[in-house]
Amino acid sequence: MNTARFSAFGRQAGTIVVTLVGLLILTFCIGRLMPVDPVRAIVGEEADRATYEMVAERIGANLPLYQQFFRYVGDLLQGDFGVSIRTGQPVINDILHVMPATIELATFAIIVGAGLGIPLGILAAVRRNRPVDHVIRFLTLIGHSMPIFWTGMIGLIVFYAALDLVGGGGRLSDYYIGLVPETTGLLLIDSLLAGDWEVFWDAVNHLLLPASILGYSSMAYITRMTRSFMLDQLNQEYVTTARVKGLSKSRTVWHHAFANIRVQLVTIVALAYGSLLEGAVLIETVFSWPGFGQYITNNMLVGDMNAVMTCVLLVGVIFIGLNLLSDALYKIFDPRTR
Amino acid sequence: MQRMGKLFSTILVASTLLTSPTWAETPPNMLVVGFSMSNILTLDPAAITGKETVQVLANIYDNLVALNAVNRSQVDPLLAESWTISPDNAAITFKLRSGAIFASGNPVTSADVVWSLKRLMTLNLAQASFLKTHGFTAANADKSFTAPDETTVVITLPKKVDPQIIVQTLGIVGPGSVLDSKTVMEHDKAGDLGSAWLTNNSAGSGPYTLGQWRSNERVILDRNDSYWGEKPGMKRIMMRHLAESQSQRLMLEKGDIDIAFSLSAADLKALEASKEVEVQTNAGSGFYYLAVSMKDEKFQKPKVREALRYLIDYQGLNDTVLPYFGRLRDRPIQAGLFGALPNAGYTLDVERAKALLSEAGYPDGFSTTLRAISDAPFMNAATAIQATLAQAGIKADIITGSGDQIYGAMRERKYELLVGRGGGGQLPHPDSNLRAIVYNPDNADAAKLTNFQGWRTAFYDEKINGMVDAALVETDKAKQVKDYEAIQTYYADVVPAIQPFAEVVDSVGYRADIKGLVLNPSWSTRLRTVTKER
Numbered sequence: 001m002n003t004a005r006f007s008a009f010g011r012q013a014g015t016i017v018v019t020l021v022g023l024l025i026l027t028f029c030i031g032r033l034m035p036v037d038p039v040r041a042i043v044g045e046e047a048d049r050a051t052y053e054m055v056a057e058r059i060g061a062n063l064p065l066y067q068q069f070f071r072y073v074g075d076l077l078q079g080d081f082g083v084s085i086r087t088g089q090p091v092i093n094d095i096l097h098v099m100p101a102t103i104e105l106a107t108f109a110i111i112v113g114a115g116l117g118i119p120l121g122i123l124a125a126v127r128r129n130r131p132v133d134h135v136i137r138f139l140t141l142i143g144h145s146m147p148i149f150w151t152g153m154i155g156l157i158v159f160y161a162a163l164d165l166v167g168g169g170g171r172l173s174d175y176y177i178g179l180v181p182e183t184t185g186l187l188l189i190d191s192l193l194a195g196d197w198e199v200f201w202d203a204v205n206h207l208l209l210p211a212s213i214l215g216y217s218s219m220a221y222i223t224r225m226t227r228s229f230m231l232d233q234l235n236q237e238y239v240t241t242a243r244v245k246g247l248s249k250s251r252t253v254w255h256h257a258f259a260n261i262r263v264q265l266v267t268i269v270a271l272a273y274g275s276l277l278e279g280a281v282l283i284e285t286v287f288s289w290p291g292f293g294q295y296i297t298n299n300m301l302v303g304d305m306n307a308v309m310t311c312v313l314l315v316g317v318i319f320i321g322l323n324l325l326s327d328a329l330y331k332i333f334d335p336r337t338r
Numbered sequence: 339m340q341r342m343g344k345l346f347s348t349i350l351v352a353s354t355l356l357t358s359p360t361w362a363e364t365p366p367n368m369l370v371v372g373f374s375m376s377n378i379l380t381l382d383p384a385a386i387t388g389k390e391t392v393q394v395l396a397n398i399y400d401n402l403v404a405l406n407a408v409n410r411s412q413v414d415p416l417l418a419e420s421w422t423i424s425p426d427n428a429a430i431t432f433k434l435r436s437g438a439i440f441a442s443g444n445p446v447t448s449a450d451v452v453w454s455l456k457r458l459m460t461l462n463l464a465q466a467s468f469l470k471t472h473g474f475t476a477a478n479a480d481k482s483f484t485a486p487d488e489t490t491v492v493i494t495l496p497k498k499v500d501p502q503i504i505v506q507t508l509g510i511v512g513p514g515s516v517l518d519s520k521t522v523m524e525h526d527k528a529g530d531l532g533s534a535w536l537t538n539n540s541a542g543s544g545p546y547t548l549g550q551w552r553s554n555e556r557v558i559l560d561r562n563d564s565y566w567g568e569k570p571g572m573k574r575i576m577m578r579h580l581a582e583s584q585s586q587r588l589m590l591e592k593g594d595i596d597i598a599f600s601l602s603a604a605d606l607k608a609l610e611a612s613k614e615v616e617v618q619t620n621a622g623s624g625f626y627y628l629a630v631s632m633k634d635e636k637f638q639k640p641k642v643r644e645a646l647r648y649l650i651d652y653q654g655l656n657d658t659v660l661p662y663f664g665r666l667r668d669r670p671i672q673a674g675l676f677g678a679l680p681n682a683g684y685t686l687d688v689e690r691a692k693a694l695l696s697e698a699g700y701p702d703g704f705s706t707t708l709r710a711i712s713d714a715p716f717m718n719a720a721t722a723i724q725a726t727l728a729q730a731g732i733k734a735d736i737i738t739g740s741g742d743q744i745y746g747a748m749r750e751r752k753y754e755l756l757v758g759r760g761g762g763g764q765l766p767h768p769d770s771n772l773r774a775i776v777y778n779p780d781n782a783d784a785a786k787l788t789n790f791q792g793w794r795t796a797f798y799d800e801k802i803n804g805m806v807d808a809a810l811v812e813t814d815k816a817k818q819v820k821d822y823e824a825i826q827t828y829y830a831d832v833v834p835a836i837q838p839f840a841e842v843v844d845s846v847g848y849r850a851d852i853k854g855l856v857l858n859p860s861w862s863t864r865l866r867t868v869t870k871e872r
Contacts, residue, residue, distance in 0.1 A: 003585070035739070035740065035742055035743045035744050035746060036740070037742055037746065040380065040742065040746075041379065041387075041465075042385075042387070042389065042463075042465065043387065043464050044387025044464040045387070045745065045760070045789075046385075046387075046464060046467045046468075047463075047464050047467055047789060048467055048470065048787070048788075049786045049788065049789075050462065050788070051464070051466065051467065052788075054462060055463070063567055077370075079354045085379065086379050086553065087379070087553035088379070088534070088537035088538065089537075089538070089553070094553070095550070112395060153584060156584075156585065156588055157588065160588065160592070161588045161591065161592055164592075168588065168589045168594050169554075169578070169580055169585050169589060170556075170593065172592075174365070174368060174370050174576050174578075174736050175365060177556070177576070178550070178558075186843060220385075272348060274867050285582060286582055286584075286585060287585070288578065288579060288580050288581065290552065290554055290555035290579070294554055294581075295554065298376050298554060301376075301563070301740075302379075325640060326744045
């Protein structure tokens with residue numbers, strides 16, 4: 001039994017390592033195939049050949065590709081993630097700084113997305129083909145198909161510019177910047193720790209719109225998936241049996257049908273959260289949100305491979321982590337997998 | 339389902355409660371500036387590239403001299419109270435003002451100036467090219483930059499050039515920024531001359547010091563309370579990274595930012611209508627141009643290049659594509675500089691172009707490609723030029739891409755036609771334009787003089803090289819003006835590979851109650867004079 005468990009664990013660890021290495025190789029190749037030149041980004045348009053070659057040598061861009069790759073991996077194995085070309089800072093420091101902004105955004109968004117999406121999906125399934133269902137399906141279709149860039153812009157025009165309900169770009173108003181000490185980097189938590197309610201409300205005020213818009217778009221997805229999972233269940237004979245036996249409709253829906261789709265829901269919510277954590281570069285751009293999505297994109301655009309590779313590794317780790325987490329939740333929700 | 343309804347309404351109510359009305363304007367003693375900062379890679383004056391960084395550092399570091407924002411050919415004293423040029427034009431002697439101190443409290447001495455210049459040449463990064471062009475190198479830096487006493491700096495020219503251009507170079511952010519040598523060297527790491535530290539720290543004597551730089555988020559500049567000059571109006575300058583022009587516009591209209599530096603033409607146009615926002619446009623540096631590669635044998639024929647000159651709708655581009663980006667200019671020296679001739683007045687003349695093409699052996703035109711960066715205004719200009727080329731039978735397929743792709747192809751001399759921007763102009767001296775746009779000291783592929791657009795186009799004309807060199811060393815000012823005029827006339831006759839159709843201008847939007855904002859060319863606006871009238 002123990003050996004079986006051990007070998008299962010070994011297999012899983014092996015898969016993780018292979019996945020991450022594959023991810024690194026792929027990212028490195030894509031990054032190098034892209035027509036960007038990190039040396040040019042550093043030296044600028046005006047630099048002459050001598051300067052260009054000096055910098056190329058310093059950052060190792062003159063080496064053959066495979067050597068660059070091995071050099072990177074070698075450093076990585078020693079725990080050195082390198083220094084970003086774009087910010088001049090250790091990549092790890094950069095990520096520690098941009099990640100909290102994204103975590104705040106993604107978490108708020110997934111709360112909106114799952115918190116509204118799952119109940120709405122169930123409602124739509126239960127009221128199938130009735131007006132409520134049509135309205136929900138229409139709303140989610142819009143949420144799913146509108147470009148988020150555009151929704152963000154319209155959101156800013158309506159809720160920020162016209163109605164003055166929320167803050168504009170950035171995570172805080174200019175007055176509040178630097179008022180609370182950075183402990184976790186999560187502004188909501190830091191401001192609470194410092195007991196500074198004004199900063200807290202200002203941060204909420206800035207978070208609300210971008211997170212709701214992101215949440216709306218993931219809600220659209222979650223609602224549609226919930227609805228179809230639920231319909232599958234409601235068409236099953238055991239539901240009819242339960243109703244015939246005299247069980248109330250809400251008990252049938254919540255205790256029987258819903259209980260059966262929890263496992264699937266956990267997977268899609270985890271994946272949706274994962275892609276939110278990967279950063280939403282468009283929303284971050286529109287809202288000047290200094291998050292992970294912008295960081296990885298901007299670094300990709302100048303060929304800052306140290307930063308990009310570390311980010312990709314992190315995304316890989318996040319997804320693997322979420323997968324493991326949803327596996328664990330499966331075991332709680334579904335006795336058969338125990 | 340009732341439970342759900344309750345949940346839904348609770349969330350709605352909660353979210354409305356959370357939203358409190360935001361402030362409608364920026365604090366009275368803080369200037370909030372918005373622009374896209376994705377190009378800021380370092381704040382070390384020797385290593386910076388791009389105008390965004392210049393906009394930051396212009397407020398942190400002082401130079402020996404300052405280029406006048408309005409009268410472009412005038413140079414004003416700054417850290418140097420005066421300077422003299424030796425009669426043989428071989429040396430410039432600067433006298434430093436007394437009482438100037440760095441933000442650290444250290445006095446600004448001639449040793450700091452000399453150290454900063456030597457550091458620039460030793461590091462040999464982006465900004466060194468401005469001085470390398472005129473013969474300065476790391477090797478001759480000890481001889482070229484000397485400090486006979488605490489308040490005197492002597493710059494000995496390694497090569498015969500107009501000393502005025504060196505004085506001007508010392509007035510621009512980057513090569514001319516004066517650093518606090520003691521403070522920087524306290525942070526020297528393995529002989530990097532403080533490069534790593536200066537990436538996100540400052541050691542200047544300017545009106546502001548660097549409070550914080552967060553890549554792609556913000557730059558905070560705090561007032562340097564020990565500033566030696568007139569006290570800055572604002573206690574703090576908050577520069578915010580706002581990548582999107584539309585976000586900048588919304589925030590400017592609402593008063594959440596005071597100045598927006600990277601607005602698109604459409605947004606600037608819309609802002610013109612607002613009473614609360616003003617738009618200011620000022621000269622930038624360089625040109626928008628149509629370039630040909632003379633590696634292509636078609637374009638080696640002068641008649642073909644001349645035909646292209648008449649296939650650009652100068653006025654049309656100026657009226658529709660280029661407002662806020664550029665202003666009509668068809669000569670290789672920017673308007674307003676000494677020696678600049680009025681526009682030649684080229685117009686779209688399809689018949690004339692067709693005749694020229696026939697003479698060159700292409701009566702039915704030919705097929706080619708036209709490269710342009712996939713942004714405004716490049717794409718719009720390229721599309722317009724594609725249409726006018728077609729009128730004479732030249733079928734140009736547009737190839738778009740990022741700056742790296744388009745200028746990368748140009749640097750490798752692998753292109754045919756290209757709509758681009760460039761041509762020097764950071765200094766208010768005709769040489770700055772000509773050297774970038776037409777000068778080509780060595781046309782060999784192996785020379786790889788990618789920093790000269792002349793080399794990139796493979797246009798080589800010994801006579802024009804000689805004229806550019808001679809004009810720069812001409813000591814008689816009147817004769818020098820004549821020389822530059824002659825170069826432009828010759829340029830018109832010989833039809834080099836780059837035909838400018840506009841010169842670059844920069845436009846910013848700002849709140850109407852912001853006073854004292856004087857845009858400097860090329861984003862080097864000093865914000866010390868800005869105040870708010872509220």
